[in-house]
Amino acid sequence: MAYGGKSARSNVLLGFPDEYIVDNYSDFRTNKIGGKPDWCVSSSAPQPACQLCGSTQPLVTQIYAPLDNSVYHRTLYIFCCVQPACWNQRRSWVCYRSQLKDKTVTDQTPAPTFSSGTDWLEDADDWGDDDNGNVGEPLTSPSSPDSPTPQGAVGGLPQGRHLDNISADIKEDLSLKSLNLGPATGDDPNANVGENVNTHTGVSAEIEHDDEVAGCVSVDLPDVDTSNIPKLFQAKNAIIPSTGIEFTPMYIWVGDEQPSPQLSQHELNLLKQFKKETELDAGGGGGDGYEKCIPVHGDEYSHKFISTVQKNPGQVLRYGRNSSDPPLLFQPLEFRQKNETYESLKKCSHCGSSLKFELQLLPTLVTYLESQDIDGTPVEFGTLLVFSCANSCWSDGEAVREETIVLQQETM
Amino acid sequence: MSGREGGGGGTRGGFGRGRGRGGGRGGAKRGQRRRVDEKEWVPVTKLGRLVREDKIKSIEQIYLFSLPIKEHQIIDKLLPDSLKDDVMKIMPVQKQTSAGQRTRFKAVVVIGDSDGHVGLGVKCAKEVATAIRGAIVLAKLSIVPVRRGYWGARLGDPHTVPAKVSGKCGSVNTRLIPAPRGTGLIAAPVPRKLLALAGIEDIYMKSTGQTRTLANFVKATFYAIEKTYCFLTPDFWPQTKFLNAPFQEFSDYLQKPQEKKVPVAAS
Numbered sequence: 001m002a003y004g005g006k007s008a009r010s011n012v013l014l015g016f017p018d019e020y021i022v023d024n025y026s027d028f029r030t031n032k033i034g035g036k037p038d039w040c041v042s043s044s045a046p047q048p049a050c051q052l053c054g055s056t057q058p059l060v061t062q063i064y065a066p067l068d069n070s071v072y073h074r075t076l077y078i079f080c081c082v083q084p085a086c087w088n089q090r091r092s093w094v095c096y097r098s099q100l101k102d103k104t105v106t107d108q109t110p111a112p113t114f115s116s117g118t119d120w121l122e123d124a125d126d127w128g129d130d131d132n133g134n135v136g137e138p139l140t141s142p143s144s145p146d147s148p149t150p151q152g153a154v155g156g157l158p159q160g161r162h163l164d165n166i167s168a169d170i171k172e173d174l175s176l177k178s179l180n181l182g183p184a185t186g187d188d189p190n191a192n193v194g195e196n197v198n199t200h201t202g203v204s205a206e207i208e209h210d211d212e213v214a215g216c217v218s219v220d221l222p223d224v225d226t227s228n229i230p231k232l233f234q235a236k237n238a239i240i241p242s243t244g245i246e247f248t249p250m251y252i253w254v255g256d257e258q259p260s261p262q263l264s265q266h267e268l269n270l271l272k273q274f275k276k277e278t279e280l281d282a283g284g285g286g287g288d289g290y291e292k293c294i295p296v297h298g299d300e301y302s303h304k305f306i307s308t309v310q311k312n313p314g315q316v317l318r319y320g321r322n323s324s325d326p327p328l329l330f331q332p333l334e335f336r337q338k339n340e341t342y343e344s345l346k347k348c349s350h351c352g353s354s355l356k357f358e359l360q361l362l363p364t365l366v367t368y369l370e371s372q373d374i375d376g377t378p379v380e381f382g383t384l385l386v387f388s389c390a391n392s393c394w395s396d397g398e399a400v401r402e403e404t405i406v407l408q409q410e411t412m
Numbered sequence: 413m414s415g416r417e418g419g420g421g422g423t424r425g426g427f428g429r430g431r432g433r434g435g436g437r438g439g440a441k442r443g444q445r446r447r448v449d450e451k452e453w454v455p456v457t458k459l460g461r462l463v464r465e466d467k468i469k470s471i472e473q474i475y476l477f478s479l480p481i482k483e484h485q486i487i488d489k490l491l492p493d494s495l496k497d498d499v500m501k502i503m504p505v506q507k508q509t510s511a512g513q514r515t516r517f518k519a520v521v522v523i524g525d526s527d528g529h530v531g532l533g534v535k536c537a538k539e540v541a542t543a544i545r546g547a548i549v550l551a552k553l554s555i556v557p558v559r560r561g562y563w564g565a566r567l568g569d570p571h572t573v574p575a576k577v578s579g580k581c582g583s584v585n586t587r588l589i590p591a592p593r594g595t596g597l598i599a600a601p602v603p604r605k606l607l608a609l610a611g612i613e614d615i616y617m618k619s620t621g622q623t624r625t626l627a628n629f630v631k632a633t634f635y636a637i638e639k640t641y642c643f644l645t646p647d648f649w650p651q652t653k654f655l656n657a658p659f660q661e662f663s664d665y666l667q668k669p670q671e672k673k674v675p676v677a678a679s
Binding site for chain 2: 232260264267270271273274289290291292293295296297298299302303305306307309310313314316362363364366367377380410412
């Protein structure tokens with residue numbers, strides 16, 4: 001729909017949270033939030049640990065983002081640390097990119113699919129499953145031979161049967177444990193109750209005793225005094241285990257960025273009433289001029305950020321590799337972090353080519369990150385920008401490559 | 413896909429090329445809307461999250477700590493039904509360019525609940541619709557509390573400003589003077605709407621300057637009303653115990669030395 005007749009300037013793609021993943025049905029081509037990472041080649045998958053505190057980092061999101069003119073499957077994995085002491089710090093986040101050669105696809109020219117975009121979409125409806133894809137169709141079974149190959153599919157990914165070679169390898173490595181959905185009790189080290197609570201790792205213990213540094217990391221009282229705002233802004237000191245945390249997995253629904261909606265009924269009424277009472281005269285308004293209107297709080301960056309996000313409410317992720325729009329920021333990008341300069345972030349660390357803005361995570365994602373092991377908000381951040389290598393450099397034997405990220409906090 | 417769904421077709425597919433390819437596994441039926449309703453407010457700021465979870469129950473708590481309100485839905489949630497907004501004026505303003513004149517529309521909107529909260533928003537945009545919508549949002553973001561007091565005896569509810577206050581914007585000076593009960597709003601028609609929405613029942617007002625510039629006139633009145641809570645009256649003479657502002661805590665947290673590493677947990 002968006003491709004029909006569009007010029008080279010593409011839209012920003014937005015990610016919205018979708019249904020919960022119920023039967024662990026995902027592979028490296030699924031866009032999802034939370035859960036366990038589905039590596040392209042899972043044998044050499046790294047176990048990411050926080051650079052600041054060493055605890056294991058759960059997966060925040062996994063994005064399948066193959067590039068045009070590329071034979072590779074390409075997936076990005078973003079991990080973060082959930083310890084309250086590590087919130088809002090760039091070094092507690094990491095982004096990995098993993099690529100896998102698509103064996104069935106040879107190098108291709110950019111397929112001129114714009115004209116046949118609708119064909120592809122209509123044909124692709126014949127997937128043979130009438131109910132939710134959640135039921136049935138395991139990874140290895142070929143899709144129905146009757147369903148036609150989508151015409152003009154970009155990249156021409158063939159039907160399921162061709163994937164058997166790849167998927168067979170993956171399936172045995174995929175060890176998707178069933179989610180432990182019940183409340184953790186008793187002996188489970190992740191339990192919030194029971195005798196195992198205080199036998200935790202040194203990480204939590206350090207936080208508890210270190211009073212002058214962690215001045216704002218106070219003990220989390222079970223009944224939060226709701227009228228005490230300072231307490232609400234303090235990072236809580238829940239006892240968070242350093243391993244085994246996982247965010248509740250859900251799919252991501254991809255959509256285009258829509259232009260702003262029309263006037264609501266209320267605004268139309270206001271306009272009508274105003275017009276009735278006065279006449280819109282064509283003359284100047286008695287000396288009034290154009291004035292730049294900034295909001296009372298004075299933060300123009302935040303205002304622009306929030307207004308853009310609210311035009312398409314519910315978005316949690318913006319994918320902007322194919323778009324010429326700059327990313328939404330809370331502060332200007334040249335803002336020097338305390339101990340890092342932006343210079344170090346300007347080139348790909350592997351191949352030295354320039355970086356390109358790929359995607360950003362929005363603070364609205366914080367509302368959707370839930371974890372059974374943690375009460376309340378697991379992690380907080382402003383926005384996380386991922387800059388990836390413009391050439392998407394890769395060598396075939398590797399497991400993952402790290403991408404550059406920039407973390408911005410919201411300004412108070 | 414176009415026309416088949418309401419707000420624009422999307423898929424579960426991968427980003428980048430081939431949207432819809434490969435990601436259909438585990439996906440919903442084509443054309444099904446996503447789980448989260450569009451109309452629902454998903455907060456962006458920390459304050460917004462606290463408000464949405466009902467941890468902050470009244471707007472006065474936010475005023476107490478002077479926290480910046482960056483999302484207008486916060487105001488919608490804390491003052492749900494009582495707010496009334498009003499478009500004061502929409503005027504075209506022009507700018508001379510080499511290609512002729514470029515006209516934009518400036519909308520001035522006042523909003524208030526007639527009980528101590530007012531806001532004023534001015535927005536300039538190329539279309540009237542955008543200007544009105546932007547001005548309503550800016551008005552909600554600028555809501556301030558209004559202090560009312562008595563002219564004479566302290567009988568009944570406060571009905572007028574507690575002291576003489578003045579405001580200035582551009583060349584317009586406005587001065588609000590307390591009036592006895594039953595006087596009504598003795599003011600020019602333009603600021604009268606603003607004063608009514610603020611919940612002030614009786615006032616004398618004196619204005620000077622080029623009051624025909626409506627935006628400046630209204631803004632000057634708004635600044636005067638804002639100052640009612642800045643005025644030190646004898647009620648405030650006893651010492652106030654100040655709580656630590658959350659920003660203070662926040663900045664302590666921000667200033668936590670980044671070099672200090674929490675020791676690695678024994679693995």
